[in-house]
Amino acid sequence: MNALAATNRNFKLASRLLGLDSKLEQCLLIPFREIKVECTIPKDDGSLATFIGFRVQHDNARGPMKGGIRYHPEVDPDEVNALAQLMTWKTAVANIPYGGAKGGIGCSPSDLSISELERLTRVFTQKIHDLIGVHTDVPAPDMGTNPQTMAWILDEYSKFHGYSPAVVTGKPIDLGGSLGRDAATGRGVLFAAEALLRDHGKSIAGQRFVVQGFGNVGSWAAQLITEQGGKIVAVSDITGAIKNKNGIDIASLLKHVKENRGVKGFHGADSIDPNSILVEDCDVLIPAALGGVINRDNAKDIKAKYIVEAANHPTDPEADEILAKKGVVILPDIYANSGGVTVSYFEWVQNIQGFMWDEERVNTELKAYMNRGFKDVKDMCKTHNCDLRMGAFTLGVNRVARATTLRGWEA
């Protein structure tokens, strides 16, 4: 099942539990606006190249739309649509005053020079500057984009609208980025895992974790879990997979990855088949790489007791059913990885206030948001007698439905 079909299915299940009427359901499901633009730039050799950029703005009932911009050769409109919708439910679960959006440009960033990437980002911004804004739609980095990309968008947007640091988040600190944003999603994953384990009478210390993906989210989560006494027994990335049942020394692995651009060849662990990473023996599995990796082919072999979804939509609905029967508890993406967008919200607040917080305040506020989020999700599980995924979906969908209804329907 593709990402959009899976997201729509979860939305409809939640809508049924909430008893929403069909007109409201339609209104919540269909995106507010879908933008598709042609971006032509001169390449460094003087030839012209054309790329297609787009932005799906899903919903703004609770506040400005919020979501990443990705640069990837296979930017798939259906997936971006699903991710925009997931952002709407995620910001509502986190209880931050935003809606949801997502966008991207179909390009291979590694095949473009820095100046070509800058020109492409500026042309894309010129095409959409009237449709984004501090109180309209606030982009952020995603796959293939980074704080530098946000700096170019900020600069180009400001040519049309004046100095507007809050128009994007995930900026470099020198341009108004927030302290703690880099680690925020991984730190949020730690707080989410802590809340889940606490609910089951356990703590991070002494639990064995497997992490798929050792990029921004996976490496921060692994580092912070280790600091709390958790044991990371296996890790994988695009270059390979490694395992050490006594626990991997994450500080040494980080050094190795910096020098070798991947986990492959790390001496402090044994190399294993990357296809086996998700079915390795552990207490907590953290998928932090791609969508759709847990599916009907591998779900029955998963040995973890808990899955904390750091990646977006890593679990297929069919796998959800198989894992539920096995008693595996899944902490869903729209709660578990919401630490990133929550600190993006703190960045936006700091920019609007013109007052920068210290990192301790950012981390303390993030912990409070993640703990409140877990309690709110659990309350919905009790009300609707459902699992954590439906608890999170009913929580998010209900908050957006209430805001939409309160705004009223009169034209």
Ligand SMILES: NC(=O)c1ccc[n+]([C@@H]2O[C@H](COP(=O)([O-])OP(=O)(O)OC[C@H]3O[C@@H](n4cnc5c(N)ncnc54)[C@H](O)[C@@H]3O)[C@@H](O)[C@H]2O)c1
């Ligand atoms: N960065 C954020 O703030 C944030 C927020 C919410 C959700 N997410 C989601 O978390 C996931 C990871 O994001 P990120 O920012 O860490 O990305 P990243 O690009 O920094 O890291 C991705 C990691 O996944 C690895 N990977 C890629 N293909 C793989 C494969 N086939 N097998 C194993 N590993 C593979 C890469 O080698 C890399 O280590 C994505 O699903 C993203 O949408 C990220």
